[in-house]
Amino acid sequence: MAHPTTTLPQEAASLSQPPSKMDIIFNKSFRSLTYAFTWAMVLLLAAIVIKIGIKAIPAIERHGLAFLTTTTWDVNSQHFGILPEIWGTLYSSLLALILGGFFGITIAIFLTQDFLPHRVEVVLKSIIELLAAIPSVVYGLWGIFVLIPLIRPLADFLHTHLGWLPWFSTSLSGPGMFPAALVLSIMILPTIAAISQDAFRAIPHKTKEAAFGMGTTRWEAILKVMLPAASGGIFGALVLGLGRALGETMALAMLVGNSNQISLSVFAPANTLASLLALNFPEAAEYEVSVLMYAACILLLITLLVNIAGTAIIAMTGSGAKK
Amino acid sequence: MLMKSTQREEKAATQTNDTPAEVVLDCHAEQIFYGDFLAVRDSKVPIQKNKITGFIGPSGCGKSTVLKSINRMNDLVRTFRFEGKVQFHGIDIYDKKVDPVSVRRNIGMVFQQPNPFSMSIYENVAFGLRLNRFRGNMDEKVEKALRGAALWDEVKNKLKNNGLSLSGGQQQRLCIARAIATEPQVLLMDEPCSALDPIATRQVEELMIQLKQRFTVAIVTHNMQQAQRVADQTAFFAVDISQGGRTGYLVEMGPTSELFNNPKEQLTKDYLHGEFS
Ligand SMILES: Nc1ncnc2c1ncn2[C@@H]1O[C@H](COP(=O)(O)OP(=O)(O)O)[C@@H](O)[C@H]1O
Ligand SMILES: [Mg+2]
Numbered sequence: 001m002a003h004p005t006t007t008l009p010q011e012a013a014s015l016s017q018p019p020s021k022m023d024i025i026f027n028k029s030f031r032s033l034t035y036a037f038t039w040a041m042v043l044l045l046a047a048i049v050i051k052i053g054i055k056a057i058p059a060i061e062r063h064g065l066a067f068l069t070t071t072t073w074d075v076n077s078q079h080f081g082i083l084p085e086i087w088g089t090l091y092s093s094l095l096a097l098i099l100g101g102f103f104g105i106t107i108a109i110f111l112t113q114d115f116l117p118h119r120v121e122v123v124l125k126s127i128i129e130l131l132a133a134i135p136s137v138v139y140g141l142w143g144i145f146v147l148i149p150l151i152r153p154l155a156d157f158l159h160t161h162l163g164w165l166p167w168f169s170t171s172l173s174g175p176g177m178f179p180a181a182l183v184l185s186i187m188i189l190p191t192i193a194a195i196s197q198d199a200f201r202a203i204p205h206k207t208k209e210a211a212f213g214m215g216t217t218r219w220e221a222i223l224k225v226m227l228p229a230a231s232g233g234i235f236g237a238l239v240l241g242l243g244r245a246l247g248e249t250m251a252l253a254m255l256v257g258n259s260n261q262i263s264l265s266v267f268a269p270a271n272t273l274a275s276l277l278a279l280n281f282p283e284a285a286e287y288e289v290s291v292l293m294y295a296a297c298i299l300l301l302i303t304l305l306v307n308i309a310g311t312a313i314i315a316m317t318g319s320g321a322k323k
Numbered sequence: 324m325l326m327k328s329t330q331r332e333e334k335a336a337t338q339t340n341d342t343p344a345e346v347v348l349d350c351h352a353e354q355i356f357y358g359d360f361l362a363v364r365d366s367k368v369p370i371q372k373n374k375i376t377g378f379i380g381p382s383g384c385g386k387s388t389v390l391k392s393i394n395r396m397n398d399l400v401r402t403f404r405f406e407g408k409v410q411f412h413g414i415d416i417y418d419k420k421v422d423p424v425s426v427r428r429n430i431g432m433v434f435q436q437p438n439p440f441s442m443s444i445y446e447n448v449a450f451g452l453r454l455n456r457f458r459g460n461m462d463e464k465v466e467k468a469l470r471g472a473a474l475w476d477e478v479k480n481k482l483k484n485n486g487l488s489l490s491g492g493q494q495q496r497l498c499i500a501r502a503i504a505t506e507p508q509v510l511l512m513d514e515p516c517s518a519l520d521p522i523a524t525r526q527v528e529e530l531m532i533q534l535k536q537r538f539t540v541a542i543v544t545h546n547m548q549q550a551q552r553v554a555d556q557t558a559f560f561a562v563d564i565s566q567g568g569r570t571g572y573l574v575e576m577g578p579t580s581e582l583f584n585n586p587k588e589q590l591t592k593d594y595l596h597g598e599f600s
Contacts, residue, residue, distance in 0.1 A: 114401075206438040212399055214451045214501065215428030224450075229441055 049300065056293035067294060073260055073276075080291045082298065087262045088270035089302070092177060092252065093245035095266065096184035100245075101238050103185070104192030108234075111193075112200035113222055125197065132190035140254030143183040148174060148255075151182070155267050172267040175257040181266070183251050188241035195240065195314075199233025200226060232313065239310030246303045249274035273299040344371035347539050348430070348509055350393050353407035355385070357400065362388050366573035368558050370509065375535050377554030377579065378543040381594070384560040385571025386543040387435075387513050393541065394430035394511055395423040411509075428455065431507035435514045437494035439486030439501070444469075444478050447486040447497055451505040464504060471537070472500035473530045492523025499530065503538065510534065512542040516549065528553050547595070550579065557582045559591050 019027075059067070063080055070081025107128060111121050155172035162168045172178065207229055211221040227234075257269020258279060277292055277299070284292055348370040355363040363385035370376045370393075378386040388397065395416060397403040409416045416426045428451075439447050448465045457464065465482075469475040474496040478489070486497050495515055502510060512531070516524040531540055531553050544550050550557050558576040562569050575588050586592050 204438075206434060206436050207440065209396070209399070209434060210438040210440065210498070213394075213396060213427060213432040213434065214454060215424050215426075215505075216454060217424050220454060224454075225440060 052293050052296050055290055056297050059290040059294040075288055082295050084260045084262050085271050085273045085276045089246055089272040092181045092184055092272055093242055095181035096188055096245045097238060097242050100185035100188040100192055100241055104189050105196050105234060107193045108196035108200055109222060112197050128190055128193050136248060136250040139183050139187060140251040143179050143251060143255045147182060148179050151179060159267060166264040167266050170265040170268045175255050176267050176269045178266040180252050180256040183255055184245050184248055187248060188245050191244055192237045192241040195237035196234045199230035203229045236310050236314035239306055239313060243303050243306040243310060246306060247274060249278050253278045344374055347372045348393060349410040351407045352389055352392060355388055355392060356404040358402035361568055361570045363571045368573060368576060370539060370541050371556060372539050373535050374555040375531060375540045375542060375553050377550040377557040379547065379550050379557060380560030381562060384562045386560055390511050390513055390541060390543050394432055395426045396432060398423050429507050430509045430511060431502035433498050433502050433512040433515045435517055437491055437498055437518060439494050439497050441485060441487055443483050444486050444497060445482040448500050448504050450501060455505055468500040468504035471503050472496045473526060474500055492519050492526060495519060495527060509539045514543050514545060551583055554579045561590055
């Protein structure tokens with residue numbers, strides 16, 4: 001009996017040794033390092049914003065708000081206005097959001113509401129997530145060589161038969177708003193589908209049970225209970241998808257037509273802020289760089305606002321769901 | 324086994340002091356499977372009109388499984404398979420021609436965890452009515468259901484508030500209101516008080532006793548005292564581990580006082596003895 005009582009304190013002592021100097025140093029330096037990296041990220045973001053802002057100052061001083069409301073972009077006469085690009089950015093993004101949102105939410109419902117065996121769900125989910133891994137230049141090429149020829153018959157049909165509608169008032173000449181928005185919608189689809197799926201999966205099982213217990217059909221359960229319950233997350237998904245669409249550059253530069261005009265017609269060529277920047281920077285003279293920086297500030301502002309709104313909505317509904 | 328239980332029923336019917344009750348739901352579960360797993364066998368549970376039927380037994384003996392088979396809630400579980408019959412007004416609800424949705428609209432359910440929808444109190448109660456395209460006076464129906472669930476006085480001034488903002492006991496009564504708003508004939512309750520504190524539990528129990536005037540109630544409970552307080556008939560389930568599985572089955576069923584004071588099966592005696600000692 002005496003044996004364990006004499007050995008126990010020793011063992012206990014070895015278990016309760018204070019951390020060594022090395023441990024303490026390691027701990028402290030590790031913590032400082034993570035702090036440093038975290039702040040470096042914040043500083044980097046701030047530096048980018050400040051640098052762009054400073055470079056934009058000459059243009060902001062000279063053009064003021066007229067920059068946002070005029071429509072000519074003429075380097076020779078030094079007339080700069082980005083209204084068509086703002087319009088094109090918002091219009092293409094909204095069209096993409098409508099298409100991508102519709103299909104993204106439909107896919108999320110399809111993959112979470114027991115329509116498919118679980119294994120098929122997982123496979124399809126990964127395939128859709130793979131869409132996000134395709135480089136946007138590949139989307140651009142695909143759009144030019146596959147999508148535009150593919151939609152031409154549809155576009156011609158809509159223009160000849162429904163041409164009196166403002167959206168179909170011109171014929172598709174090649175690159176334009178519609179192919180651009182279509183590709184954009186495929187690009188934002190994975191984001192919307194993934195976050196919407198999370199929103200559906202976060203609904204507690206008991207909510208679904210309650211719906212079926214009340215005698216809903218499957219579709220009534222989805223439309224009247226599940227969709228409203230997931231609406232917060234879905235809304236956040238749409239906002240994040242919109243944020244991605246607003247900033248997308250390469251595919252749009254290749255597909256949108258880069259034409260400085262404002263048209264409701266989805267078949268007309270247009271332009272967006274991101275592709276304006278991408279296409280004009282290589283040949284920009286010093287003052288034009290400042291003008292482009294001003295345009296970049298506007299784009300940054302739009303995407304920033306959209307992303308903040310999206311994150312806030314997701315955070316709000318996330319904490320609401322826990323309750 | 325089957326013979327014995329029918330005899331017992333007849334005896335039970337003659338022994339209850341009030342008029343012999345009509346059986347609205349005659350549940351006869353021969354075998355209930357989840358995949359290959361035989362969860363319940365040979366259980367015959369007749370549920371009498373305007374009575375409260377209690378299901379008791381150790382955890383895992385299939386009380387919920389049997390209860391959820393009665394309104395085809397278990398159809399949500401993919402691997403679920405039911406063999407037997409559940410006669411409801413002379414129709415077998417497992418008949419291929421029967422739509423499970425309409426079964427659930429006639430046989431309401433209240434769950435273990437209060438599960439109001441994330442919508443207003445009013446809309447929660449109106450949910451089933453809207454589902455059934457009710458065209459009459461909605462306000463009146465909602466009030467009636469909330470009164471029926473003994474919740475009206477507490478919520479009448481905040482019908483627009485979200486149902487989830489209520490306390491647990493209130494949420495459970497809201498779920499009861501939601502279930503009775505469409506006036507189903509039978510109300511199934513799966514341990515409706517297990518998430519509630521003792522005061523809320525008593526309120527729900529009193530409510531059940533009121534409800535049986537208008538509805539037929541079947542309730543699963545793990546609480547023997549609760550079964551004795553509310554149930555007219557009690558069904559005792561146990562787990563049979565003799566064949567290596569863990570299959571639940573009905574040991575005996577009868578009027579509550581008889582089952583508790585004078586059980587016929589040794590197993591029931593042992594279980595009750597264990598619970599009360
Ligand atoms: N959805 C399910 N899938 C597979 N097995 C289940 C499922 N639900 C219950 N079971 C099993 O069926 C048996 C009975 O469960 P249950 O009816 O919930 O018992 P009780 O309600 O009496 O505690 C248990 O062994 C349980 O593990
Ligand atoms: Mg249970």
